[in-house]
Amino acid sequence: MKANPAAQRSLLDLQTVDTNVTRVAHRKGHLPEIAAIAALVADRDALRGRLATELGAVEDARTDLARIESDVAVVDSRIARDTERLNGSSSAKDASALESELLSLARRKENLEDAELEVMERLEAAEAVYGETAASDRSLSERIAELEATRDASRADLDQELAALEASRSSLVSTIDDALVTAYERSRARSGFGAALLRAGTCGACTMTLTGNDLATVRSAPADDVLSCPECGAILVRTEESGL
Structure with a gap:
């Protein structure tokens, strides 16, 4: 030829x-932010696994607390009812039975309040752990967003460079x-x-x-x-x- x-x-x-086209395309595909984002996303995925477990612990504690509070409300209602009946009773036998039941209800309420306090402490601890992990998740997400913005800006710059190179190439090829x-x-x-x-x-x-x-x-x-x-x-x- x-x-x-x-x-x-x-x-x-x-x-x-x-x-230069090959070099710029390689740079575009291997920006440092790409690997950094992938690593942070992996960290965030692992963190969100923990977050789900910790949220489960919070929800379990809230469920237990709601159940105890409901039981306390039932006991309070029965105490109020029996107290009213005792105050209006004219039967010594009935009064004795009501007093015995009120003592039993008072012990039940005391036990429930002790359990309620324990669950409230468990809930507070679980919420604190969950809050710390959620804060870490937000921090990671913010960092990922920052890196993605930097990556996208770099890609836009490299796309402009590639466009200029392609235009130069087309001009050259037309002369050969x-x-x-x-x-x-x-x-x-x-x-x-x-x-x-x-x-x-x-x-x-x-x-x-x-x-x-x-x-x-x-x-x-x-x-x-x-x-x-x-x-x-x-x-x-x-x-x-x-x-x-």
């Missing part, structure tokens, strides 16, 4: 643009013969490099130094011959730096 030497040199500019661009793309698909400067007999893509027949072939080839590196297949662009 033949192509004007100037057109071949344009491939170096195209390769520079493509290398289609057949030469096709050969360049074919080489780039194979090795990642479409073209490379041959400097001092060394391929700029794979850094192989040409010797023997390979070097002799390059030296004897007309300037408009499109040559490829025998090692990586990149189009070798010859200039005064090639050392031929």
